[in-house]
Amino acid sequence: MNRFAQLLDRLAYESSRNSKLRMLADYFRTTPDPERGYALAAMTGALSFTHAKPAIIRALIAERTDPVLFAMSYDYVGDLSETVALLWPAPQTERRNVAPPSLGDVVHGLQQVGKAQLPQLLASWLDDLDETGRWALLKLITGGLRIGVSARLAKTAVASLGDHDPNEIEEVWHGLSPPFLELFAWVEGRQERPSANNPAPFRTPMLAHAWDEADFDKLDPADFSAEWKWDGIRVQAVAGTDEEGRRVARLYSRTGEDISKSFPDLMEMLCEAHFGDVSIDGELLVVIEGAVQPFGTLQQRLNRKSVTQKLVAQYPAHIRAYDVLSENGEDLRELPFADRRARLESLVARLAHPRLDLSPEIPFSDWPALAQARRDPASAGAAAAADAIEGVMLKRRDSVYVPGRPKGLWFKWKRDPFNVDAVLMYAQRGHGRRSSFYSDFTFGVWKGSELVPVGKAYFGFTDAELKELDRYIRNHTRNRFGPVRELDFSMDQGLVLEIAFEGLSRSTRHKSGVAMRFPRIARIRWDKPAREADQIEVLETWLDVGLRQSAPNAT
Amino acid sequence: MPVSRGKTSCFTGWAARPRANWPALTYLSGQMALSDLLTLTPPGLYCPAADVHIDPVRPVPRALITHGHSDHARAGHGRVLATAQTMAIMALRYGAQFCESQQAVAYGERVTLNGIEVSFHPAGHVLGSAQIRLQGPSGCVVVSGDYKRAYDPTCAPFELVRCDAFVTEATFGLPVFRHPDAAGEVAKLLRSCALFPERAHLVGAYSLGKAQRVMKLLRLSGWDKPIWIHGALEKITHFYQSEGIDLGDIRKVSAADRATLAGEIIICPPGQLADLWSRKFPDPVTAFASGWMRVRARARQRGIELPLVISDHVDWDDLCATISETGASEIWVTHGAEEAIVHWCQTRGLDARPLHILGYGDDEVEALAEGAP
Numbered sequence: 001m002n003r004f005a006q007l008l009d010r011l012a013y014e015s016s017r018n019s020k021l022r023m024l025a026d027y028f029r030t031t032p033d034p035e036r037g038y039a040l041a042a043m044t045g046a047l048s049f050t051h052a053k054p055a056i057i058r059a060l061i062a063e064r065t066d067p068v069l070f071a072m073s074y075d076y077v078g079d080l081s082e083t084v085a086l087l088w089p090a091p092q093t094e095r096r097n098v099a100p101p102s103l104g105d106v107v108h109g110l111q112q113v114g115k116a117q118l119p120q121l122l123a124s125w126l127d128d129l130d131e132t133g134r135w136a137l138l139k140l141i142t143g144g145l146r147i148g149v150s151a152r153l154a155k156t157a158v159a160s161l162g163d164h165d166p167n168e169i170e171e172v173w174h175g176l177s178p179p180f181l182e183l184f185a186w187v188e189g190r191q192e193r194p195s196a197n198n199p200a201p202f203r204t205p206m207l208a209h210a211w212d213e214a215d216f217d218k219l220d221p222a223d224f225s226a227e228w229k230w231d232g233i234r235v236q237a238v239a240g241t242d243e244e245g246r247r248v249a250r251l252y253s254r255t256g257e258d259i260s261k262s263f264p265d266l267m268e269m270l271c272e273a274h275f276g277d278v279s280i281d282g283e284l285l286v287v288i289e290g291a292v293q294p295f296g297t298l299q300q301r302l303n304r305k306s307v308t309q310k311l312v313a314q315y316p317a318h319i320r321a322y323d324v325l326s327e328n329g330e331d332l333r334e335l336p337f338a339d340r341r342a343r344l345e346s347l348v349a350r351l352a353h354p355r356l357d358l359s360p361e362i363p364f365s366d367w368p369a370l371a372q373a374r375r376d377p378a379s380a381g382a383a384a385a386a387d388a389i390e391g392v393m394l395k396r397r398d399s400v401y402v403p404g405r406p407k408g409l410w411f412k413w414k415r416d417p418f419n420v421d422a423v424l425m426y427a428q429r430g431h432g433r434r435s436s437f438y439s440d441f442t443f444g445v446w447k448g449s450e451l452v453p454v455g456k457a458y459f460g461f462t463d464a465e466l467k468e469l470d471r472y473i474r475n476h477t478r479n480r481f482g483p484v485r486e487l488d489f490s491m492d493q494g495l496v497l498e499i500a501f502e503g504l505s506r507s508t509r510h511k512s513g514v515a516m517r518f519p520r521i522a523r524i525r526w527d528k529p530a531r532e533a534d535q536i537e538v539l540e541t542w543l544d545v546g547l548r549q550s551a552p553n554a555t
Numbered sequence: 556m557p558v559s560r561g562k563t564s565c566f567t568g569w570a571a572r573p574r575a576n577w578p579a580l581t582y583l584s585g586q587m588a589l590s591d592l593l594t595l596t597p598p599g600l601y602c603p604a605a606d607v608h609i610d611p612v613r614p615v616p617r618a619l620i621t622h623g624h625s626d627h628a629r630a631g632h633g634r635v636l637a638t639a640q641t642m643a644i645m646a647l648r649y650g651a652q653f654c655e656s657q658q659a660v661a662y663g664e665r666v667t668l669n670g671i672e673v674s675f676h677p678a679g680h681v682l683g684s685a686q687i688r689l690q691g692p693s694g695c696v697v698v699s700g701d702y703k704r705a706y707d708p709t710c711a712p713f714e715l716v717r718c719d720a721f722v723t724e725a726t727f728g729l730p731v732f733r734h735p736d737a738a739g740e741v742a743k744l745l746r747s748c749a750l751f752p753e754r755a756h757l758v759g760a761y762s763l764g765k766a767q768r769v770m771k772l773l774r775l776s777g778w779d780k781p782i783w784i785h786g787a788l789e790k791i792t793h794f795y796q797s798e799g800i801d802l803g804d805i806r807k808v809s810a811a812d813r814a815t816l817a818g819e820i821i822i823c824p825p826g827q828l829a830d831l832w833s834r835k836f837p838d839p840v841t842a843f844a845s846g847w848m849r850v851r852a853r854a855r856q857r858g859i860e861l862p863l864v865i866s867d868h869v870d871w872d873d874l875c876a877t878i879s880e881t882g883a884s885e886i887w888v889t890h891g892a893e894e895a896i897v898h899w900c901q902t903r904g905l906d907a908r909p910l911h912i913l914g915y916g917d918d919e920v921e922a923l924a925e926g927a928p
C-alpha cells in the first residue's frame with residue numbers, strides 16, 4: 001500500500017501524460033502480483049466496496065487528537081483525508097509487530113469487515129502506514145481518489161510492458177477481473193492472450209456477516225439452513241469450453257486470484273467432459289481417506305512454485321461444495337438458496353467424483369440446538385472432522401446469491417478464538433477519553449526464563465477494570481521511557497492477562513517470531529502467578545498446525 | 556577585543572544605556588522579574604539589563620545574532636556578537652563592513668554584559684546557528700532562533716539548554732507537520748533520476764543551509780556525479796566546504812551548460828524554479844526541498860512536481876518535546892502558527908504567549924529577490 005501510495009502521490013503532481021505513463025509502467029513492472037492488479041483495478045474503477053463515511057474518520061481522529069488542534073490543522077490543510085493522514089499520531093513503532101497492509105490486504109479487508117469492526121480495522125491500518133500511505137488509504141475508502149489518471153492511461157501503461165497496443169487490452173478487458181493475473185502474464189509474454197470470452201470467469205462471491213448473539217431473538221430458525229464453516233480456503237471452481245472446443249478450468253480464491261497452477265489434480269477433475277459448463281462455490285480442503293486435514297496440511301499445497309506428483313499424492317486436494325452459481329450456460333444466482341441447494345445436490349451426485357463432495361447441512365430445530373452443534377461439532381454429526389470446523393454458517397433459505405456482503409442473508413458464527421495466558425510487560429497512555437489512563441498494553445510469554453513480547457491490546461476490559469489496571473501499573477513500574485512504563489515482571493512477580501486473539505502469523509519484526517491478529521484482553525488473572533503464564537512453544541505449535549497467515553478465508 | 560575561550564569574560568564595549576521608554580512585557584513578570592532579562596521592542600527582542608537586542612529587524616547599537624538567515628541577521632548594526640561562522644556568513648552576504656564592530660563567540664563560551672551572562676549554544680538549524688542563553692539574577696531565558704533536532708551532517712547538533720523561559724520559533728507549529736526522515740526524501744529524488752534519466756532534476760533549496768544539506772545528503776545516499784549549483788549558491792557553498800564539510804564535486808552552472816544537463820541534479824534558490832532560467836534545462840523535473848512540501852496544496856500552488864519534505868526547522872513533535880525538555884514554565888512563540896503551540900502549552904499548564912515580530916520571515920521559502928544572481 002505504501003508503494004501504491006507513493007505512485008499516487010507522484011502522479012498527483014505530474015502534469016505530463018508521457019511522464020505519468022512512465023511512472024505507471026515503472027510501477028507495474030516492479031510491483032508483484034496480485035498487488036499491481038489491485039492497483040490497476042483501483043485506477044480503472046474496477047474495485048467496488050462500500051465506502052467509509054467521513055464521519056467514521058472524524059470519529060477516529062477525534063479519539064486521538066485535541067479538537068482545537070484538529071480544527072486549526074483542518075483549517076490549514078483544507079482536506080479531511082490529508083489532515084487526518086498527517087495528524088494521525090505515530091504508534092510506538094518499536095513495539096509494532098505487523099507489516100503495513102498491502103493494497104490487496106485493504107481490498108480483502110474491506111470486503112470482509114463488518115460495519116462495527118470497520119473503525120478498528122481502519123485504525124490499525126492507519127497505525128501501520130506512513131503519511132502518504134494513510135492519505136492514499138483514506139482517499140481510496142472515502143471514494144475521493146482523483147489522481148488524474150484515466151482508465152485508458154492505466155491500460156496503456158500495462159500494454160507498454162510488452163509493446164502491445166492498448167486496444168488489444170480493451171479487447172480482452174471484459175473477460176478479466178482483479179487482480180488481472182492473466183493480463184499481466186500475457187503482456188509479459190508468459191502466457192497466451194486471455195480470451196475475450198472467458199469460458200471460466202470468476203464471479204464475485206457472496207460473503208457472510210458475523211452472527212451477533214442478539215440476532216437470536218429476531219430471527220426464526222425455520223428460515224435458515226445451517227452448515228459447517230470449514231477451515232480451508234473458500235474457492236470458486238469453474239469449468240467451461242472455449243471457442244476451439246478445448247476444456248478450460250480455473251480455481252479462484254475468494255478474491256479472484258487464479259490459484260489453478262497449484263492444483264493440477266483439481267484441474268484434471270474439472271476438465272473432465274462430464275463436468276460441462278459449471279461454477280461451484282466451495283471450500284478447498286485436503287482430504288485423506290475421507291478425513292479433512294487441518295489447515296496446516298492444506299498450506300503445504302499453497303503458493304508452491306512447482307507441484308510434484310508426490311505432493312499431490314501426499315496431500316490430495318478436495319472441494320467441498322457450498323453452492324452452484326451456473327450450470328451449462330444457466331446463471332443460477334437469481335434462484336433462492338433452497339433451490340440452488342437442490343440443484344447442487346443433484347449436480348454433485350451426477351458428477352460423482354471422489355474429489356468433490358457436498359457440504360452437509362446441520363439439522364437443528366431451534367437456536368440452542370445450533371449453539372450446541374457449534375460448541376461441539378462432533379456431537380452434531382461432524383465426527384472426526386470436528387477439528388477442521390471453524391464454526392457454523394447460516395444462510396437464509398430464500399437468499400439469492402448476491403455478490404459482496406449483503407445484509408441479513410448469510411451469517412457466520414465462529415467458534416471461540418484462541419486464548420493464551422501472558423504477562424503484562426509495558427503500558428502506555430491511551431487516547432482521548434482514556435488519555436489519563438494506561439490503557440495500551442504490551443504483553444509477553446515465556447521463552448525459557450525470559451519474557452518475550454507477543455502483542456499489544458487496547459480492548460476487552462471494562463472501565464472499572466481499566467481503573468484497576470491503571471492503579472496496578474502505577475504501583476508496579478520499573479522504568480519509564482517517555483510515555484511508556486516498563487513494569488516489574490519476573491518469574492515471581494507480574495500480572496497475568498488472558499489474551500484472546502483471532503489468528504497468528506510468523507513475524508521477523510518481532511523478537512518472539514510471532515504476531516497476533518486482533519488480540520484483546522479476555523480476562524485479568526489477578527490470581528495467577530507470572531511463572532504459570534504460557535510458554536512461547538504453545539504459540540509455535542499453533543503456528544505449526546497452520547493458523548493462517550492473515551485469515552484470508554474468514555468468510 | 557578578544558575573548559578567551561572557555562572562560563567567563565566581561566565584554567566592556569557594552570556601556571549601560573538609559574532605558575528607552577518601550578512598553579515592557581509583563582509576561583515574564585512575577586516574583587522572578589524576568590522582564591529585566593527580555594522584553595519586546597519595535598526592533599525585536601531586547602534584554603534591558605544587558606542593553607542588547609537579539610536578531611533585531613532594524614539597525615540597533617548592539618545586537619546578538621542567532622544565525623545568518625537574512626531575517627535574523629541584518630546589516631547596519633553597531634556592534635554584533637555572534638558565532639564566528641554566523642559572522643563569516645554575514646560578511647559574505649553584506650560585505651565585510653556589515654557592522655561597526657564584531658566579536659565572535661564560541662559555542663558554550665560565557666560572556667558577561669552588564670552583569671548578564673550570555674552564551675551561544677548549537678541550534679542545529681544551519682552552520683553557525685545558535686540559541687542564545689541569557690542568565691541574570693532573576694533567572695534564565697533561552698532564545699532559540701531557528702532550530703531543528705533532526706539529523707543534519709552540515710552543522711553542530713542542537714543542544715538542549717534548560718531555562719525558566721524559552722523563546723521558541725514555530726515555523727511548523729501545527730501537528731500536521733511531521734517531517735519524515737530526510738534520507739527517504741532524497742531517495743525519492745534519486746528514484747526519479749533513475750526513472751527519468753533524460754531529464755534534468757532541478758531542486759529548489761534555500762541558499763544558506765538547506766542547499767548544502769541536500770548536497771551532503773545526496774553524497775551520503777551514494778550520488779557521486781557532480782552536483783550543479785546556481786551561481787547564487789556559490790559563495791555560501793564554498794564557505795561550507797572551507798569549514799571542512801565535504802560536498803564532493805560541486806560545479807556552477809553556466810548559461811551554456813544548461814541544455815546539456817540531462818540526468819543531472821541542479822540545486823538552485825527556490826525562486827529560480829519558476830524563472831525563465833530553469834526552462835533552458837532538458838525537460839526539467841522541478842523539486843523543492845522544504846517542510847512546507849508536507850501539505851499538498853502548498854506544493855501544487857508552486858507548481859512543484861517533486862515535493863521533498865526536508866526542513867531545517869523543528870517539526871511539531873520535536874517542538875513539543877523541546878518545550879517540555881527545557882523545563883521552562885514560560886514560553887514565547889515567534890514566527891509561525893503560534894496559536895496552535897500556544898494552545899498546546901496551555902493544555903499542559905505552561906504560560907505561553909505568541910510574539911508577533913514583524914519582519915521575521917519564512918526561510919523555508921526564500922524571497923524571489925534574494926535568489927536572483
Ligand SMILES: [Zn+2]
Pocket residue numbers: 624626627700701724890915916917918
Ligand atoms: Zn527564522
Ligand SMILES: [Zn+2]
Pocket residue numbers: 622624627680701918
Ligand atoms: Zn533561519
